[in-house]
Amino acid sequence: MSVLRSYFNKSRPALKELRFSFHLLNKNRLQRVSLIIIVVLFLIAIFAPFIAPYPHLIMRETNPVDRLQPPSARYWFGTDELGRDLFSRVLYGTRISLQTALIAVALALLIGVPLGAVAGAVSGFLDEVIMRITDIFLSFPPLLLAIAIAAFLGPTLENAMLAIAISWWPWYTRLIRGQAVSIRERQFVRAARAIGTSSTRIIFQHILPNCMAPVIVQASMDLGGVILTIAALSFLGLGAQPPTPEWGLLISTSRTYFLNAWWYSTFPGLAIFLTVLVFNLMGDGIREVLDPRTRKV
């Protein structure tokens, strides 16, 4: 049995490494707490309509009798200017933020990954063209580019996602290209080339799957930043539109009332802060564990 296990461990070094990394991550108390919170956030996002105490007071329906009520046993986070329950709205906002962030990152990967793989695998003119284009995109602060794109596409949440994807993909292209360049000369790729495998097949079936690990890590680390960017776009009026309970939009609307209703801006902001913080802490942890120099066994 133990022979079998050691055989498996030898044959699946990547898996073993992964389990080991997870073990290291789990050992650090801060990271463990972050991981638990992330899981809870995803659960909230999935079950938001069922957890929310006042699911009808999230979107269009209003309750003017209870407008701008401070937090109480009835309304945990207080109510907004139309008497809607802020706790329910913030909970529902979790779903919007996580969903849009995941889609935006997925879109960025969809653009960036194939381009990076092609650039790294073919080298030469095409590589040069793709990389110079990424250089140009990388010379914008991502938020600035996202603001400009979202403004021209029109202010909706979908366009905000698209804008973020367009300003984010070059990071993945650069990362994948670096990986692909090193894999290109490996024995198994040469072997594939020698037996006449088409270059498309080599890129997408042999090179790409071997470059994905660092990109997935990077993408998960980026989620915090993307959530923050979505909130910022919505705050400026370039993302979600009322009555969507998006966190950035809630803070933006609260500006008219917050001096006399502290809860209105405080709770959505805390939600953004907590979510971005746990994703960033998790990202830091992943980076530290994967880097042998900073790894603490």
Added chain:
Amino acid sequence: MIRFIVRRLFLGGVVLLGVILITFFLARVVPSDPAAKWAGPRATPAQIVQARLELGLDKPLPAQFYKYLTDLLQGNLGHSLRTRQPISQELKASLPATVELVLLSTLAAVLIGIPLGVISAKRKNEMVDHISRLFSVGVVSLPTFWIGLILQLVFFRILGIMPMGGQLSTHLRLTMEIPKITGFLTFDTLITGNFVLFLNAIWHLILPGITIALYPIGLVARMTRSALLEILNEDYITAARSYGLAERTVLWAYALKNSLGPTSTVVALSIGYTLVNTFLTETIFAWPGIGSYIATAVIGLDYPAIMGVTIFSALSYVVLNLIADIVVALDPRVRV
């Protein structure tokens, strides 16, 4: 060395051209009817036709790009839809207020961020390090616009010791003559010796300054820490220690000096990020800078103004990066 700088300048030029190309595409090619966008949401058909002619949309794309480029080189960013004024002039008027904020936050990033990173690296994995790291991760996770509101809530509404916003108190603005020499309020009031206005201006700078500075402080502290940790493992540090040099000398003179390369790059980058962060904070503090300008433009869908600010910010970001690269290249180890 000179070859490197020339090459970097050339590449910088290529990137600049690319940035201009992207903004051109955003403004003229992406929208289905750029003239309608340019003329604004309530334009009459005649105004749209007028905009089409002004933008040269009846000409082929390369000709349009050529005109766009030559206009830009002459500093012509078009006219704002809202005010009908030239955008370049409006930017020039609102630039000093923003520069004051950005400079202040960069100063804070260097004066607070670097020592924080050094202490953190020196006491690695001790309590101080944990707190400082949590602080650095914390501040980069904070929504800038939210922290501005919270500061107003605490220091203006609850404690009543800070102004809500603006560059000067209303009674001073209405009763005193505001010196206008360079446009930088703190500088102008200082050199004209008007200390009442100067102190009032500084007092108004504090809250927006803190709001904007938190992010770069965290970023610089993080970078300094990791760069230092890497260097503290080098042989020459061990050698310096074995010579019996004071730990303080080793840390601040030997190690820190060698870690400043990556740190200065981050400082330059963070200036660019700070500039964009002013877009989110200036409106909160009624700060009459570029951030308020673009926020107003976004609400009114004033496309030429949005584009003008985008081009301006992107260009300053590229130039800052260029400077950082050249500064880093002064380090003989990096020379190519």
